[in-house]
Amino acid sequence: MPNIVVLPGDGIGPEIVDEAIKVLKAADAKFGLDLNYEQDLLGGAAIDAHGVPLADSTLDKCRKADAILMGSVGGPKWDAIEAAKRPEKGLLKLRYELGLYANLRPAILYPQLADASSLKPEIVAGLDILIVRELTGGIYFGEPRGIRVLENGEKQGFNTYVYAEHEIERIARTAFEMAQKRGKKVCSVDKANVLEATVLWREVMERIAPEYPDVELSHMYVDNAAMQLVRAPKQFDVVVTGNMFGDILSDTAAMLTGSIGMLPSASLNQSGAGLYEPVHGSAPDIAGQGIANPLATILSASMMLRYSLNQSAAADAIEAAVGKVLDKGLRTADIYTEGFEKVSCQAMGDAVVAAL
C-alpha cells in the first residue's frame, strides 16, 4: 500500500490540497490505487505547532514515504521571522534533505484557456514546454551566506552562487532524458557572460550533450530567455536552468498557460520518491475565501501517480478530467473570462471528480 505524506501547509494550501485528495480518492476507487495518506505540518503551520518549519519527525516520515503531496507555505504572519527559521526554510530543507534535485515544471496551455492567457492566443496556442529546474544547489544553498556588519558599521547581505560539476551533470541528464521523450530540444539557460558558475554550467552541458545525439542543445542568457518566453514561447521544448533562474522563469511560463493556478510540479531524486506541489505560493491575498484554483495541485497529484507510483492510466484519467471540466466552461476566478461559469475551489474539485 503506497504511503503518501500530505503537507497542506499555509494560506490556500489546505483548501487546494483537500480538492487534490478528493480527486485522488476518486481515482483510487476507479483504478484501485490503494493509497494510504498521512497528514503532517510544514511551514508556518509547523512553526505555530512546534516552533520549527519542518519537525524532525515530519522529515522522517517524508524519508519513508512513497511520495509527498504539498500545498504551499508562507504568509504575512511569519514574514518578520529571520530567513533561517521562516516557513520557506522548511520546504527548502525538505527538498535538500531528500536530495530532490530535479524539479520538473511543465507549462502546458489547455486549449480551452487560450483566452485566459495575457498573451495573444496565436502566441500561446498549443504551448507545451517543460522547465527543468535544478532544485538543491546554486545560490539558494551556496555558502557562505548571511548578513554581516562591515568595519564602518554598515550591514552587508551576501549569498554565494555555486555549482559543482556533478550537480550540473545530473540535471543535464534529466533534461536530455526528458527531451528524448518529447520534442528533442534542450535550451540551457545561464548567465555565462557574467557568472563563472554558469560558465562551468555551459561547459558541462556541452560535455554531456554528445551522450544524447538525438537531442539538440542550445544555450541562452537568462535575460534573453525571459524575453523570448513572452515573445515566442513555442520555440522552446525543454528548458534546463539553475535554481534561481528556474524559479523566476517558471512563474513567467505559468502566465502563458492562463494562470499560475494551473502549473504543477514534481521534484525528484535518484530513488524515485518525489515531492509534488503546485508552482504557486500560499496566495495570502485570497486564502480562506474558497476561490483558489486547485487545478495546479490536482495536476501535481497526477504527476505523483505518473512519476512515483507508476500509475500512468490514473494520471491520464485525471488530466483528461481536468480537460473535460474546462470544456464544460467551469472557471475559478483566476482563469475566468466573460461568458464562462465562475466556480469556487471546492466546486472545481467536485467537477473534476464528477468528470473522472
Ligand code: NAD
Ligand atoms: P503566490 O504565488 O502565493 O501569489 C501570487 C499571486 O497569484 C497572488 O495574487 C495569488 O492570489 C495568485 N495565486 C497563486 N496561486 C493561486 C491559485 N491557486 N489560484 C488563484 N490565484 C492564485 O506568490 P507570493 O504572493 O509572492 O507569495 C505568497 C507567499 O507564498 C510567500 O510567503 C511566499 O514565500 C510563499 N510561496 C510559497 C511557495 C511554495 O510553497 N512552493 C511558492 C511561492 C511562494
Ligand code: IPM
Ligand atoms: C517555489 C517557491 C520556493 C522557491 C520558495 C517558497 C522557497 O517560490 O517553489 O517556486 O523559491 O523555490
Ligand code: MN
Ligand atoms: Mn517560485
